[in-house]
Amino acid sequence: MIPVLELQNLSVDLPLGGFLTRGGLPILQDVTLSVGRGESVALVGESGSGKTTLARAVMGLQAISGGAVRFDGKAVAGRDGFARLRRDAAMMFQDATASLSPRLTVGYLVTEAFRIHRQPLPDPARTARELLATVGLPPAIAHRYPHELSGGQARRVGVARALALRPRLVIADEPTAGLDVSVQAEVLNLMADLRRDMGLAYLIITHNLAVVRHVADRIVVLYLGRVVEEGPTAEVFAAPAHPYTASLIAAEPKPDPRKRRADLAIRGEVPSILRRPKGCEFHTRCPLARDVCRLTAPDLRPTTSGRLARCHFADQHQE
């Protein structure tokens, strides 16, 4: 089966500025991943790992310095190519309320994609009503302005906007950040329903691992702009192959006072992209680092359990 979205060795460099420096600062390096039809893939990693940059590159909002984006099996290139992709793939932004123009009504906002992409919109009011119904909002909301919405309602409006042109793929950047658990559950249920009813595929960017466990079939872990582990969600959670993935899972606070952690799973911060560590880039924080890790960079390789991990000792960490 041809995946909806494929990234092949995608790299993004930020220009360093100054005409004496050639090349740039690598933000994403050789990222290869795919999202199948109707599949839900989660992209996780700490702040600054390159998640938003990846989403922007896929949408054509960020220049690519190497590799390729394929949609429905076809290479996407040029302004027109990405403009077409933005019709079939929609983005839900990180801050739902701030991404909605304050002077436009909800009814206008949910149908805005038709205007941007010059698609026929014979009965805007009716289309708005239908889109709002899809996300479980009453028709009267169409007359409201963004500041008159609750956090959960704003997030639903964001989903409705993303669905306007019946996309095949939705890229959701932190879809539940800042929401109460009750509202978060509503939004996640809605996303699951839409996936079932419309065959939507998702690329979900988040650092909330509890959310990942609920919505993603597969998980891709980024560290300093490189994929360090990839595999089916349940398997990765059961036995992470990369020490970084294990640290992220262990860092998540458990809502049970009887399961308090005695020690920190991961110390220190992500190194600056200006000073990438030599060898394995995770070695400065890795609890299992050995001498070889400081010298030789591991490749992203299949593990014996059939997943991918970028660690010299991936097979030994898994029992």
Add this chain to the structure above:
Amino acid sequence: MGMTVVLEVQNLSVAYAMPGGALQAVRDVSLSVARGEVLGIMGESGCGKSTLAAAMINLLPPAARVGQGAVRLNGTDMLRLAPAAQRALRGRSVAMVFQDPMTAFNPVLTIGQQVADFVGAHDASLARPDRLAAMLDRVGIPDAARCLGRYPHELSGGMRQRVAIAAALLMQPDVLIADEPTTALDVTMEAQIIHLLRDLRTTFDGAIVIVTHHLGVIAELCDRVAVMYAGEVVEEGPVDAIFHDPQHPYTRALLACDPAVVDPASGRLPTIAGRLPDLTAPPPGCAFEPRCGMALAVCSQPVPRRVPAAGRSVLCHRGAE
């Protein structure tokens, strides 16, 4: 544990003046925190957590009006003090850490200048560079002396939050209040700040109040928990009791919809249908009644506060039977 109460909130009500009438953000809340204790305040957005926290440090926004009640710090009612005496207490005896530490800093001054100004306003001797550096070191900032010369934007969110905590602790306050201290951070930084706050308890002998809607943070960090709904504390008790034997239907519903506790194989997540009531006209009976799956006819009547065990309280008609 010797239970010396440092901060006591008694029958406190706070409202905001609004065109449509007074919005009753905090309604008849009574709470106390002892020395060495960490109290968590949890509940959905808009239920009054930040307003209560601001009242505890006497830092309410101008639109807020205290209707009734008292906030006693070591026995003195802060709300009834003259403004100058209030300012002296704030910072010195009660300190606050906010959600986004960036907004608390001035972007054009170095970290060292700002922390020195902040603590120096209370006690010049605290502003000595060696004492500042020692405190930054204490909260886990590597190369603390150099950090003093940096600007806020040069630090990560987690580091800025550490600086804010260090500045608050320099004053050795009796009460440290942290409103959503980890909400703007990612998982690893959140874990480190939780670890730091827990670690501090062994040397800091004041009380800590944490406001958050992240249940995992409460479970990891707190000794006691107050659950708020529509301006009221609907349940209060030791953290283990709240998580393992919740008695109020709202507490139960809130714990049930956390994806961290739901088995992914079960498919749908539980939700709490409905919304908070209009706080300009809260109902005379139970405010949770329209959303409660266990409501009785009596629930539209004023709700009695039950004490099911020592140190616990529940605001619900049920359970009394």
